Amino acid sequence: MTLSPPSPSVVDLPVAALPTGLRIGGELLPGRADPIEVLNPATGQAFASVAAADAADVDRAVQVAHETFRSGVWSRLPIHDRAQLVHRFADGIEARMADLYTLETRNNGRPITETRAQITRLPEWYRYNAALLLADRDAVVPLRGDYHAYTSRFPLGVVGILAPFNHPMMIASKSLAPALATGNSVVLKPSEQTPLTALLLADIAAEAGIPPGVLNVVNGLGASTGAALTEHPRVAKVVFTGGTEPGRAISVAAARRFAKATLELGGKSPVLVFADTPVDVAARGAAFAGFIGAGQTCIAGSRLLVQREIYADVVDALAEQAGRIRIGDPAEPATQLGPVISARARTRILGAVERGVAEGARLVTGGRAAGVPELPGGFFVEPTVLADVRNDMEIARQEIFGPVVVVIPFDDEEDAVRQANDSPFALGSAIWTRDVARAHRVASQLEMGMVWINDHHRLDPSSPWGGLKESGTGREGGWESFHDFTHVRAVTVRTAPDDVDWYGGRATGRLN
Known part of the structure; x- marks a missing residue:
């Protein structure tokens, strides 16, 4: 483990003037709930305060969004x-890129090099979905008899998007882009821990000419503001990224009124390393999969399955990789690992490590809070490797959501697939091998929403993203997501020269 050199505090980073109210109908408004202090996880100190919405504020935002939608x-x-x-x-997002990635780093503690790399891709999501809007075509349906039938699509109405703290703008944009392109109005609730970039995004939308009331932002707590949004009868679709249990409650709330729901929930992604993979390649790939974003991502490769022939060597090489990761100020370009989001998260992560060791796992490296001298109040955790883990242990089955990788041995291809699929989660997975046939063969057997081969964490607007089992339902990205923000209607036109006269003695043909 290497600490990056001292640098100016992230508190001193230049950022745009921060909007801190609720964005409803084009106005910045105070909220009725108690304001929320926004912490910088690298310092542990508050640096902003934002208005928070109660149920009445949420109702107002949804009603405004609904009226805007109905206005056309x-x-x-x-x-x-x-x-x-x-x-x-x-274009507006691109023009404000430096403000956006600087503010997001300050707000969630992800190293600025990572944040910049991710956020510079945001415009792609909007341009891709704008292109889908122009490329979409209605389908002609071949019916029997003298009929011309076709389908057409129309927007749902009001979409509620609940975004998480770990990738606030990227995850919001994955659904905001198709929701807007297809003609819906949106109420966006960012995480109470990272609300600032969502408000700035709404400012950019207004500057771009998107009408007031189309994109509304309500800050607030998940248990109150989020619940009010997901349960609102005028919300036609809910999009949520977060934990499995809140996702389950949201799914039930949406189902009660037959609303659509896209849920990207927990994960414990298996990374399968076969013996034909060079050890150094496997270790670098596993470190990227498990430690990027401080492991605070549902797709993190936190369950590393390694073939026994190279198991010990991969464990040692991964521990060496973890020890070289530079921990420090996320505003410093040299930093490779920033803080986790909160003191509570740090306590939870370290507690999971302790329980894993008590279960019989071997702590190879890490497992402690990391001290960063110039940022003594930050919520830093050492990158951690636990070896000799069994797939039935708690640390192998439950999401830790931190920089912790558990390493499990497997014997052969069949054993690897069996252990990989033996999980309550099924979001993503990765396969490391030099055998092309094996790569495709194993990929076809993994019961996951996504599989990467010799890589991890890659996404694109054109590729569907999502999971199954307790990792959620629905997809973000591609036509799958775009069309899920619409209803489909079937239109049937009678082209026969004679009139319909079923009861006049000329009843012929089929009713259905």
């Missing part, structure tokens, strides 16, 4: 004009 100012805007405004929104 956005929902019935000609698609070429709507696509142009979504492109202009992407």
Whole structure:
């Protein structure tokens, strides 16, 4: 473990003037709930305070979004004009990129090099979905008899998006982009821990010409503000990224009124390393999979399955990789690992490590809070490797959501697949091998929403992203996501020359 050199505190980073109210109908408004202090996890200190919404504020935001939708100012805007405004929104994001990634680093503690690399891709999501809007075509349906039948699509209405703290803008944008492109109005609730970039994003949308009331932002706690949004009868679709239990409650709330729900929930992604993979390649790949973003991502490769022939060597090499990771100020470009989001998260992560050791796991490296001298109040955790883990241990089955990788041996291909699939989660997975046939063969047997081969964490607007089992339902990205923000209607036109006269003695043909 290497500490990065001292640098100016992230508190001193230049950022744009921060909007801190609720964004409803184009206005910044105070909230009725108690304001929320926003902490910098690298210092443990508050650096902003934002308004918070109660149920009445949420109701107002949803009603405004609904009235805007019904007005047609956005929902019935000609698609070429709507696509142009979504492109202009992407241009605005690009123009404010430095403000956005600087503010996000300050707010969630992810190293600025990682944040910049991720956020510079945001405009792609909006441009891709604007392109889908123009590329989409209605289908002609071949019916029997003298009929011309086709399908058409129309927007849902109000979409509620609940974004998490770990990738606030990227995860919000994965659904915001198709929701806007397809003509919906949106109420976005960012995490109470990272609300600032969502408010700035709404400012950029307004500057781009997206009408007031189309994108609304309500800050607040998940248990109150989030619940009010997900349970609101006018919300036609809910998108949530977060823990499995809150996701389960949201799914039930949506199902009660037959609303749509896209849920990207927990994960314990298996990374399968076969013996034909060079040890150094495996260790670098596993470190990237497990420690990027301080392991605070649902797709983290936190369950490393290694073939016995190279198991000991991979464990040692991964521990060496972990020890070289530079921990420090996330504003410093040399930093490779920033803090976790809160003191509570740090306590939870270290507690999971302790329980793992008590279960019989071997602590190879890490397992402690990391001290960063220039940031003594930060919530830092050492990158941690636990070896000799069994797949039935708690640390192998429960999401830790921190920089912790558990390493499990396997015997052969069949054993690897069996252990990989033996999990309550099924979001993502990775396969490391030099055998092309094996790569495809194993990929076809992994019961996961996503599989990477000789890589991890890769996403693209065109590729569907999501899981199954307790990792959620629905997909973000691609046509799968785009169309899920619409309803489909079937239109049937009678083209026969004679009139319909079923009861006049000319009843022929089929009813269904």
